[in-house]
Amino acid sequence: xxxxxxxxxxxxxxxxxxxxxxxxxxxxxxxxxxxxxxxxxxxxxxxxxxxxxxxxxxxxxxxxxxxxxxxxxxxxxxxxxxxxxxxxxxxxxxxxxxxxxxxxxxxxxxxxxxxxxxxxxxxxxxxxxxxxxxxxxxxxxxxxxxxxxxxxxxxxxxxxxxxxxxxxxxxxxxxxxxxxxxxxxxxxxxxxxxxxxxxxxxxxxxxxxxxxxxxxxxxxxxxxxxxxxxxxxxxxxxxxxxxxxxxxxxxxxxxxxxxxxxxxxxxxxxxxxxxxxxxxxxxxxxxxxxxxxxxxxxxxxxxxxxxxxxxxxxxxxxxxxxxxxxxxxxxxxxxxxxxx
Numbered sequence: 001x002x003x004x005x006x007x008x009x010x011x012x013x014x015x016x017x018x019x020x021x022x023x024x025x026x027x028x029x030x031x032x033x034x035x036x037x038x039x040x041x042x043x044x045x046x047x048x049x050x051x052x053x054x055x056x057x058x059x060x061x062x063x064x065x066x067x068x069x070x071x072x073x074x075x076x077x078x079x080x081x082x083x084x085x086x087x088x089x090x091x092x093x094x095x096x097x098x099x100x101x102x103x104x105x106x107x108x109x110x111x112x113x114x115x116x117x118x119x120x121x122x123x124x125x126x127x128x129x130x131x132x133x134x135x136x137x138x139x140x141x142x143x144x145x146x147x148x149x150x151x152x153x154x155x156x157x158x159x160x161x162x163x164x165x166x167x168x169x170x171x172x173x174x175x176x177x178x179x180x181x182x183x184x185x186x187x188x189x190x191x192x193x194x195x196x197x198x199x200x201x202x203x204x205x206x207x208x209x210x211x212x213x214x215x216x217x218x219x220x221x222x223x224x225x226x227x228x229x230x231x232x233x234x235x236x237x238x239x240x241x242x243x244x245x246x247x248x249x250x251x252x253x254x255x256x257x258x259x260x261x262x263x264x265x266x267x268x269x270x271x272x273x274x275x276x277x278x279x280x281x282x283x284x285x286x287x288x289x290x291x292x293x294x295x296x297x298x299x300x301x302x303x304x305x306x307x308x309x310x311x312x313x314x315x316x317x318x319x320x321x322x323x324x325x326x327x328x329x330x331x332x333x334x335x336x337x338x339x340x
């Protein structure tokens with residue numbers, strides 16, 4: 001599930017300065033650098049009390065998401081079931097299968113890969129789509145905006161439960177799983193309950209919250225950056241990066257770009273096979289290949305716990321986020337210039 005708008009620049013806002021269009025990405029880099037420079041306050045048991053603040057922050061993000069989700073606008077896109085089946089099938093079916101295939105391939109061709117990286121790629125593949133950028137890019141490219149809003153919202157609602165269940169299922173197959181019962185209870189309390197509360201309050205607060213979307217985004221982004229900072233603080237304290245170095249980071253980046261390229265090609269091929277119209281093709285692509293960093297970070301904390309190697313699990317999604325923004329932004333601009 002994505003935060004109200006943490007997923008990057010609006011391609012339509014080309015007049016804004018570069019640093020404002022990419023503020024969240026710059027914030028991610030800053031959070032990581034700060035963790036390497038000053039890890040003690042954000043580490044486990046540190047002065048910032050990350051255990052308590054992170055749990056509260058996760059609940060706050062989900063509450064704001066429920067409050068910001070315009071259910072009344074989703075209904076108009078609900079009837080196109082062929083499009084919905086394609087997008088949800090890729091999000092929670094084809095992508096997880098691709099994660100298993102990638103896990104098997106890296107075991108052969110990258111035998112020294114840390115277990116946390118394998119878990120990170122599996123985790124990336126079971127995350128839901130983004131809401132904000134999926135809809136924005138579809139609108140810029142003149143696709144089916146109502147269909148994009150419906151599918152992005154649906155995948156985020158389903159993903160709160162489907163993502164941890166798929167993590168458990170896939171890691172059972174790879175021998176990396178743990179007990180699911182306590183996890184689902186914690187996820188319910190910290191995600192479903194505040195999300196449902198936000199949705200219940202939306203009819204009363206819709207006008208107020210919609211007028212303050214920028215502040216909602218800033219609050220959500222700040223919480224995400226704090227979680228990233230504290231996760232990296234623990235890894236610095238435990239000298240995780242000293243053990244693996246720059247080579248591992250570049251290898252993860254290369255595999256991430258390859259995964260994005262393969263999945264993009266598969267979605268394009270499926271759209272041609274189904275003979276989707278231009279608007280539905282655009283919507284299917286943007287909603288199928290995108291993965292949410294905004295919900296990926298909080299859910300990772302809940303699913304994997306406060307492990308010192310949590311940043312390695314987060315590394316694939318942290319790379320996938322800017323990769324999808326860059327290439328999808330280029331495609332949106334290209335499709336926006338097409339006639340017809």
